[in-house]
Amino acid sequence: MFQDRELIRIYGHEGMGHALNNVVTGNNDLPYFLSESSPLTTATEESVAQFFQERLFEDLRNAPEVQRELDIEHKFERIYQEAEDIKKLKEFWLRQKHYGIVVLGNKRLGDPTDPSVITKKIELLNEVMLQGETARYFIEQHRHNFDSEGNLDRGVVGELVYCAQPVARAMKIFSGRGIKYDSGEERTLIDRTLLRGFWTPEGFVDNARVVAENYSSRIPD
Numbered sequence: 352m353f354q355d356r357e358l359i360r361i362y363g364h365e366g367m368g369h370a371l372n373n374v375v376t377g378n379n380d381l382p383y384f385l386s387e388s389s390p391l392t393t394a395t396e397e398s399v400a401q402f403f404q405e406r407l408f409e410d411l412r413n414a415p416e417v418q419r420e421l422d423i424e425h426k427f428e429r430i431y432q433e434a435e436d437i438k439k440l441k442e443f444w445l446r447q448k449h450y451g452i453v454v455l456g457n458k459r460l461g462d463p464t465d466p467s468v469i470t471k472k473i474e475l476l477n478e479v480m481l482q483g484e485t486a487r488y489f490i491e492q493h494r495h496n497f498d499s500e501g502n503l504d505r506g507v508v509g510e511l512v513y514c515a516q517p518v519a520r521a522m523k524i525f526s527g528r529g530i531k532y533d534s535g536e537e538r539t540l541i542d543r544t545l546l547r548g549f550w551t552p553e554g555f556v557d558n559a560r561v562v563a564e565n566y567s568s569r570i571p572d
């Protein structure tokens with residue numbers, strides 16, 4: 352079970368996400384700044400890989416004949432359900448972590464080494480943490496990650512780039528223009544847009560907007 356689910360996840364994430372992103376980008380004669388992966392584009396690349404990872408589970412669910420060929424038909428519903436549960440837990444965990452960073456780095460709460468400030472931060476985090484000691488552990492773990500002016504280390508703050516969720520925002524733009532992922536031609540358009548180029552999150556969303564506008568202006572009413 353675990354192995355099957357992991358294989359599907361890895362295939363979707365690494366194969367349909369990262370590998371295709373590389374191949375489609377490499378074959379498209381894009382300007383240099385869009386064809387090189389960099390720390391600025393990592394958050395988008397992960398968002399794209401995540402999207403295709405989840406798509407693969409959906410696509411397999413809609414394709415019983417493929418499940419049969421893979422000999423996982425009898426257990427697929429359980430695999431799918433587990434993947435869904437893990438996805439929800441990970442989403443929660445990620446939001447919790449991002450909220451933790453925002454609270455941790457909030458200078459308005461006071462001197463980060465002051466015990467009363469630490470207590471205040473723990474209280475704030477405890478309102479949303481699922482496990483009792485997580486907040487204290489998180490705050491203590493980062494005790495020394497501040498500069499002399501009380502600024503949180505930029506490596507930790509940099510994690511907030513994963514809040515950008517460029518694919519989710521791009522998908523909203525497509526559906527707002529009536530472009531649907533479950534119809535053949537439009538799915539191809541969306542897939543190509545998601546996989547072509549290495550973008551910053553803002554650039555990615557903006558590009559999706561341009562593609563969606565161009566496409567919908569082509570359709571006669």
Ligand SMILES: [Zn+2]
Nearest residue numbers: 364369397400
């Ligand atoms: Zn990845």
